Structures are given as C-alpha cells and as structure tokens.
Amino acid sequence: MPDPESFHMSPEEFRRQGHAVVDWIADYCSRVESFPVLSRVQPGEIRAQLPQHPPQQGESFDRIFADVERIILPGITHWQSPNFFAYFPTSTSGPAILGDLLSTGLGVQGMLWSTSPACTELETHVLDWLVPMLGLPDKLLSSSSGGGVIQDAASSASLCALLAARERATQFASNRKGCDGRLIAYISTQTHSSVEKAVKIAGLGSDNLRAIEVDQNFAMRPDTLARQVEADEKAGLVPCFVCATVGTTSSNAIDPVREIGGICREHNLWLHVDSAMSGTAALCPEFRFLHDGMEFADSYCFNPHKWMLTNFDCDCFYVADRKHLIRTLSVLPEYLRNQATESGAVIDYRDWQVPLGRRFRSLKLWFVIRYYGIEGLQRHVREHVRLAQQFAAWVREDARFELAAPVPLNLVCFRLRSGDAENQKLMDQLNHSGDLYLTHTRLDGKMTLRLCVGQTHTEARHVERAWQRIQQATAQLGQS
Numbered sequence: 468m469p470d471p472e473s474f475h476m477s478p479e480e481f482r483r484q485g486h487a488v489v490d491w492i493a494d495y496c497s498r499v500e501s502f503p504v505l506s507r508v509q510p511g512e513i514r515a516q517l518p519q520h521p522p523q524q525g526e527s528f529d530r531i532f533a534d535v536e537r538i539i540l541p542g543i544t545h546w547q548s549p550n551f552f553a554y555f556p557t558s559t560s561g562p563a564i565l566g567d568l569l570s571t572g573l574g575v576q577g578m579l580w581s582t583s584p585a586c587t588e589l590e591t592h593v594l595d596w597l598v599p600m601l602g603l604p605d606k607l608l609s610s611s612s613g614g615g616v617i618q619d620a621a622s623s624a625s626l627c628a629l630l631a632a633r634e635r636a637t638q639f640a641s642n643r644k645g646c647d648g649r650l651i652a653y654i655s656t657q658t659h660s661s662v663e664k665a666v667k668i669a670g671l672g673s674d675n676l677r678a679i680e681v682d683q684n685f686a687m688r689p690d691t692l693a694r695q696v697e698a699d700e701k702a703g704l705v706p707c708f709v710c711a712t713v714g715t716t717s718s719n720a721i722d723p724v725r726e727i728g729g730i731c732r733e734h735n736l737w738l739h740v741d742s743a744m745s746g747t748a749a750l751c752p753e754f755r756f757l758h759d760g761m762e763f764a765d766s767y768c769f770n771p772h773k774w775m776l777t778n779f780d781c782d783c784f785y786v787a788d789r790k791h792l793i794r795t796l797s798v799l800p801e802y803l804r805n806q807a808t809e810s811g812a813v814i815d816y817r818d819w820q821v822p823l824g825r826r827f828r829s830l831k832l833w834f835v836i837r838y839y840g841i842e843g844l845q846r847h848v849r850e851h852v853r854l855a856q857q858f859a860a861w862v863r864e865d866a867r868f869e870l871a872a873p874v875p876l877n878l879v880c881f882r883l884r885s886g887d888a889e890n891q892k893l894m895d896q897l898n899h900s901g902d903l904y905l906t907h908t909r910l911d912g913k914m915t916l917r918l919c920v921g922q923t924h925t926e927a928r929h930v931e932r933a934w935q936r937i938q939q940a941t942a943q944l945g946q947s
C-alpha cells in the first residue's frame with residue numbers, strides 16, 4: 468500500500484521488500500529443480516484467478532507478492548530448470564540478474580549519448596570486447612568502420628540488417644519512395660522464421676523471399692544460391708540480401724559462410740550472419756570454425772541471452788560499415804538535437820535500432836563478462852558441448868534410436884526409428900512427467916526430438932537422468 472504521506476513506496480520499504488524479492492529469487496534458483504519443467508496449467512487458468520477489475524485503492528506489497536507464489540508460479544514453464552532441454556536456452560546468472568536490476572534501478576533511457584553517456588559508452592566498449600573474444604573480424608569494431616549495438620532480439624537484428632541492405636541496394640531510394648517489388652532476399656529452407664517476418668515488415672514482400680534448398684546436413688547449398696541469384700538478375704529483379712545461419716534453430720546446421728560470402732561479394736549482396744545461439748561457442752578457439760568466412764559479412768548477430776549466461780533480452784548486433792545502418796534509420800527531429808550529436812563525436816544508438824528508447828542492457832553483459840572472465844565462459848560452453856556429445860554417443864549406441872543430424876555443438880536431434888507417432892508419444896509422455904522438457908522439429912520429413920544442453924545449471928547428472936527417462940519412457944511404449 469503506498470505510503471499515505473509520500474504516496475510512493477518509501478526507500479525504507481523498497482529496501483525491505485527488495486531484500487525479500489532477492490531472497491525469493493535465490494530460493495527459486497535453489498528449488499527450481501523441484502517443479503515440473505513444463506507448466507501444467509490449462510488455457511485460461513491463470514486469468515481465472517485474477518480479479519476482473521484493477522484495485523481502486525492500492526494494496527500492500529506483501530499481498531501483491533504473495534500472489535506470485537500462489538497464482539503466477541504454477542503458470543511458469545521453468546526455463547531456468549537444469550532439466551530444460553527445449554528450443555534454445557535463455558540463460559540467466561547471478562551477475563546478469565543483478566546487472567538487470569541495477570539497470571532498472573537507474574532507469575535511464577539511452578536513446579542518445581547525451582541522455583546517459585555511460586549507457587552508450589559501456590555498450591560500445593563491451594561490444595568491442597566481444598569482437599576478439601569471438602574471433603570476429605576487426606572491421607566490426609567501433610574503432611574501425613563498423614560497430615556493435617545491443618538489440619532486444621535476433622529478430623530485430625535481422626530486420627535492421629535487411630533495412631540497411633535494402634537502402635544500400637537502392638541508394639536510399641526505398642526509404643523515400645518505398646519498395647518497387649523488385650528487391651529479393653535469400654535464406655535457406657532452415658533459416659529462422661524471423662527473417663521471413665523481417666521481409667514482410669521491410670516491405671520487400673514475402674513473394675520476394677527465396678528459400679534456398681539445403682544439403683544432407685541441412686546447410687544452405689551455395690551452388691543453388693548462386694543459380695537463383697543469377698536467374699533473378701536475368702529476370703530484371705534486384706537481389707539485395709542473404710541471411711546465412713551459423714547454428715540453425717531446427718538442427719544447428721552451419722551454413723558455409725565463406726562460399727556464400729564469395730557469391731554475395733560477386734553480386735554485391737548484403738550478407739547477414741545469424742548466429743543467435745551458436746555464436747557463443749566461438750568464445751572457445753576450438754569452435755572458431757563457426758566464424759570461418761566472417762570477413763565477408765556485412766552484419767552479424769549472436770544472443771548472449773541464449774547461451775552466454777545473460778538474461779533476456781540481449782542480442783549483440785554488429786555491422787561492418789555503420790554508415791549504411793545509421794543513414795537508413797536516422798531521423799532527427801528538433802527535440803532530439805543536442806550539441807554532442809552535432810559534434811559528430813558520439814554514437815547515438817537510436818539510429819542503430821527500430822525503437823527510439825533503449826534500456827541500459829550492457830550493464831548485465833559487462834557484469835557477466837567480468838564475473839566469469841573469458842575462461843569461465845569457455846568452461847561453460849565446453850562442458851555443455853561435452854554433455855551433448857555424450858548424449859549423442861548414447862543415442863548412437865541404442866539401436867531403437869537414430870541421430871537425425873550432425874551434432875556440431877550442444878544440440879542433439881534424434882528420434883525413435885519406429886516413426887512419427889511413437890516419437891510424438893515419447894515426447895508427450897516425457898513432457899507431461901515434468902521431469903524434463905524437450906521440443907521437436909521435422910527433419911527429412913520426420914518428427915525429430917531435440918535436446919539442447921544450454922541451461923546455466925545443467926550438469927552431467929541432469930543429462931544422464933534425461934537419457935534414463937527417455938529409455939524408461941521408450942520401454943513403456945513397448946519398445947525393446
């Protein structure tokens with residue numbers, strides 16, 4: 468209930484309740500393993516417990532907070548459970564949570580350098596740190612022609628890359644006149660759906676998106692790409708953008724960036740490399756093969772919020788030549804004019820993203836990199852890759868199962884040989900048990916289970932237990 472005098476939560480109450488909330492989060496981390504990973508509520512069940520109308524008078528924080536445990540917690544799917552193996556992870560960590568809390572507490576809006584210089588400069592600095600950490604080319608550094616910016620998500624990164632590509636290809640005419648229906652973008656059949664969405668938003672039109680076929684490893688076929696680009700050029704169309712993926716969502720396939728990059732260079736196409744989950748692995752020199760050919764990329768992104776222990780949202784987006792992006796997105800109304808901007812000596816990140824406003828997200832990334840150090844982050848990645856490889860070996864040894872795709876890193880795609888219906892039953896049974904959570908994809912037309920090792924606290928015992936549970940459930944399906 469608001470303080471009757473000041474009407475707001477007093478600093479003293481904030482301190483007390485803040486400690487209680489932090490205690491609750493710490494307890495949650497300790498007991499998260501005890502919850503069914505996938506929420507068991509039915510559609511509408513959470514809303515049915517909420518009052519139809521908001522309160523006329525304020526309520527006590529104790530009362531509000533009690534409802535978190537009572538109403539909200541049952542409706543949570545526990546992404547932070549070490550038994551969460553679904554989709555791709557969205558990892559958190561103590562330093563990241565505290566960095567996010569601090570960002571919220573400072574409450575700054577970093578749209579311009581001048582609206583909080585530290586917000587911009589820390590972001591630029593941390594994103595520059597990550598360039599050599601990931602073995603990325605120097606041209607992505609802010610001290611070179613490029614630079615990095617934190618986007619909310621990889622989807623926004625793809626959209627910004629596509630918008631800049633559109634403008635580069637039309638000498639900024641489409642910004643003024645709109646698209647003329649001739650611009651063409653290329654993805655593979657395995658590219659994340661966010662690029663298709665970006666094509667719709669950017670006005671290219673989804674008929675102008677070409678999904679290039681993939682090889683037996685689900686990686687884009689560069690020969691098919693080259694042929695399609697040439698055919699489109701011949702037809703009087705204007706190819707402008709290719710998205711290559713390093714670690715596709717479905718199966719972790721790695722598109723051949725170097726060969727795709729050569730085609731992009733020849734035809735003057737913007738190459739965006741989406742490494743949303745797998746980019747984190749490049750922290751380890753032995754996984755830098757992921758970034759082979761990155762010197763051809765015009766833009767690149769990876770999500771620390773997936774596998775690098777940094778709370779959602781945090782996507783690191785880089786461009787090789789920042790002037791295209793800035794010119795594409797910059798609009799300067801009078802009320803945003805200021806001396807620092809006019810001096811040309813500062814970065815205004817509002818010109819590097821779709822929204823104007825932005826949070827101080829680099830704090831959590833800075834905390835994570837400093838707390839773990841490069842070696843700590845490498846250890847994290849190596850252990851997850853080791854566990855996934857171990858799981859893949861167990862699958863290989865069991866005649867009832869097959870691996871459905873190569874396992875370059877931490878995602879294992881596998882299935883029962885006995886067909887879609889059995890795989891569906893197996894997955895449903897495991898997910899309903901609450902012991903673990905897996906999701907599926909379709910590879911070569913067959914229902915395939917995916918097990919991704921990437922949650923912050925997943926250890927060998929969790930992966931061992933997952934395999935035991937899969938074997939038990941398989942036996943219950945009558946398979947021996």
Ligand SMILES: Cc1ncc(COP(=O)(O)O)c(C=O)c1O
Pocket residue numbers: 555619620621622623659661712714715716741742743744770782
């Ligand atoms: C390769 C890839 N790109 C893009 C995305 C979309 O990520 P975001 O939620 O950050 O937009 C994902 C999500 O899993 C992904 O795996």
